[in-house]
Amino acid sequence: MKYISLGIVIFIIVFVLLFSVFVVDVTKQAVILEFGKPVRVVKDPGLYFKKPFVEEVIFFEKRILEYDSEPTIVVTKDKKSMILDSFALFRINDPILFLKTVRNEIGAQARLDDIIYSEMRRVVGQYDFDDIVSKKREEVFEEITTSSREKARELGIEISTVRMKRVSVPAENLKKIYDSMIAERQRQAALYRAEGQREAQRIKSEAEKKKVIILSEAYRRAQEMKGRGEAEASRILQTALSSDPEFYQFLKTLDLYKSTLPGNVLIITPDSELFRYLRKK
The missing domain is CATH 1.20.5 (Single alpha-helices involved in coiled-coils or other helix-helix interfaces)
Known part of the structure; x- marks a missing residue:
């Protein structure tokens, strides 16, 4: 009888311990509920205790989660339709607020879908088609990220980034876009x-x-x-004339012989001044 009582006591102790101890994994964070009301948050990994049968533990992811939306049709500032396929990265930074507002990750995905879609329509409507697909693509999605992050904080969610995977256009708009591009x-x-x-x-x-x-x-x-040059030539000429005028006259007469006598018929008297140097001995 003594051993039976001891066994019952040990069973009760083990049973109580099983419902009093919980382990928080390194990838998780826990919210402790007392009679359904959140009372505290545990974010550090380890072994913890709770009040058995009174407190309840709900675990949430501490890692970065991915939100992948369905392709969405939006209209740009220049009235062109485009299909955006985007995704977002987020994490749960306030587990109690997250529990109160969206309850779980499925609810978070639904609320993020509304937030990101509305912000995407609003921001894309402020830019032209060419800006979104080329020139200001990063600026557009940075603005979408910032505005979506502000609204998601009300859900206990922190959005890291919103980015575009693919952009396309409805088939009926292709010709207009091609003509516009040309x-x-x-x-x-x-x-x-x-x-x-x-x-x-x-x-x-x-x-x-x-x-x-x-x-x-x-x-x-x-x-x-x-x-x-002309001044130098004139100077040399004047120097030559002043040093030996007779010799200069002789050279000029020889030049005249060369230019007039060969092949020409001249009628002049023998005592002409032209033959002055020819008569001299």
Whole structure:
């Protein structure tokens, strides 16, 4: 009888311990409920105790979770429809608020779907189609992330990022988009050609200006050199004349013989001054 009583006591102790001890994994966080009311949160991993039959433990993920939405049709500022396939990364940063507002991850996915979709429609409606798919893609989704994060805080959720996986357009809008893209590229090409022509004209004008300056400078220097040469020639001539006028006259007469006598018929008297040097011995 004694052993039976001891066994019953041990069973009761073990039974109570089983309902008094809980383990928090490194990837989890726990909310302790007392009669259904949240009383505390345990975020650090380890072994913990609770009041048996009075307190209840609910576990939530502490790791980053992924929200993957269905492709959504939105309209841009320039009235073009596009299909956005996006995803978001989030984590539960306030387990008690999370429990009160969405209860579990399924409820969180549903609420995030409403928040992100509404913010995506609002932000995308402020940008043109080309900006979203190319120029300002990062800016657009950073704005969606910021506004969605503010609203998700009310659910005990912290959104890390909202990003686009794929963008497409409805089939009926493809031709309009292609025509718009062709017109835009043609407009850009015309601008580039006009800019090139302006630049070519500017370069040509600069070259003509430099040409005139260079030619004017060359002409000025040539005239200066010619003037100095003529002055030097005149100086040499004057020096020669002053040193031996008779010899200079003799050389000039020889030049005259060379230019007039060969092949020409001249009628002159023998005592002409032209033959002065020929008569001398």
